[in-house]
Amino acid sequence: MKIKRMAIMLTASAVIFGGVLAFVQFKQMMIKQYFATLPKPVIAVTTQVAKMEKWQDSIAAVGTLAAVNGVDISASTSGLIVDIGFQSGQAVKKNQPLLRLDSDVERADLRSAQADADLARISAERQRKLVKSDAVSQSAVDKSDAELKVKEAKVAGLRAQIDKKQVHAPFDGVLGVRKVDLGQFIQAGAAIVNLQDLSVMLADFSVSQRDLELASVGRPIRMTTDAWPDRVFEGVIAAVEPQVDAKTGMILAQARFPNAEGVLRPGMFARIQILRPAVAEVVTVPVEAVSYNLHGDAVFVVKDGADGPEAARLVVDLGERRDGRVVVKKGLQAGAAVVTTGQLKLENGSKVQVSAADPLKQEAAKAE
The missing domain is CATH 2.40.420.20 (conserved putative lor/sdh protein from methanococcus maripaludis s2 fold)
Structure with a gap:
């Protein structure tokens, strides 16, 4: 009796399991059929x-931009800043006064040296008159002339020191951010402000020695930058190093690009293209x-x-x-x-x- 009951249960389980499996397969088949007949979007x-x-075709290279003239302006002597004649970011002209250091001591020394020079000049002129009447010797005249030259040289030296107390722009350009303040004592050589001439930009780049023929002075060149990705700048190769780097086999070259609008800036990375003469x-x-x-x-x-x-x-x-x-x-x-x-x-x-x-x-x- 137990064996018969167990056989019935197993048969029922097999029927149920088979039905479930058949339903799952039928469902999957219908899903596949649906997607197979589904119209494509x-x-x-x-x-x-x-x-x-x-x-x-062209040769590609990567370069770095630099201004045709660029420098950190500094004073050649130390001193106290008494006047600042510029603003950060200002455009300046060549020889425009930018900064003046205290020169009161040097000016006082100049007045004293000028008085000594005037006295020496009067004495020298008197000696030249007296030598004509044999009242003094020629050696006395030579000595007075030498003393006059020494006094005048001292005056010229003090004037040069006073001139160095005033800093001028060495060329036309655009100033950067001011690095000093009024009343500050600065040492000789300390940076005052950066000045860049943005009218022409230089691009330094390297090419393989295999392309030396194309990297010749005067050849047209094209450039793009990350700052202006959709703009192409036209220039020419201005200089090529006469020596090949023995370690890398590369040659350093420099190109010039007009920059009348001032959109190119020193320090930018540039993608260089040297055009080949052949057109395909x-x-x-x-x-x-x-x-x-x-x-x-x-x-x-x-x-x-x-x-x-x-x-x-x-x-x-x-x-x-x-x-x-x-x-x-x-x-x-x-x-x-x-x-x-x-x-x-x-x-x-x-x-x-x-x-x-x-x-x-x-x-x-x-x-x-």
Whole structure:
């Protein structure tokens, strides 16, 4: 009796378990069938045509900017500051007075030395008159002339000391932040303020000895900076070191860039491009059209599908970037419609709708 009851329970359990398993499999099959028949969403994208352009290859380098003239202004003598004639950030002209140190003691010494020199001059003139009548000897005249020169030299020395008590701008430029205060005693050589001539900027950079032919004086050069990423500055190579660094095989060069607007500043890092003379025709696309990946860079192009426009992913080999565009060496033909926005939502075969406006900007406008 117990064996029969146990057999019935096992049979019932097997039926129930089998039913549950069959239901789960049926549910999964229906879910797969639902998603398989679910229509693919249409993704709004914008496109640009891959263009065939004339492209001038270049050599890339990294440099540092410096002003054509730049210095920390300091006094050549120590003293107490009695007058400050400038403000921080002020534009100044060459020889403009900036600062004056106390010179009362030197001026008093100058008056005393000037009186001694005047007396020596009178004595020398008297001796020259007396020598004509043989009242004094020629040696006395020579001695008085020598004493006069000594007195005049002392006067000139004191005047030079007084001149050094006043600091002038050595060239036209823009002042930095003032580092001293009125009434402060400063030592000789202490920094007063920084002065930079921003009219022309110098860019120091290094190139490989393999590119020495291109890094010649007078060759046009281009530059971009982090502060102005969308702006290209034009200049020329002004100087090239005559010696190659034996340890690195690099050559130091210097370029000059006009800076009439003053937008470039000393100390900025710069990306340098030396243009090669040869010009080639290449396929280019906007930089934002490229999806960068460890498995390879790719772009999405729009092509005609069975149910309308759809996206196709193409792996590409990229080249140089410039002015917001990048060269595609391999994997893309000119004339293809390349997706520039919305590619993050795309996969191979996704349905797309090409929009004239940027969908990201439209969404931002709606949020506002």
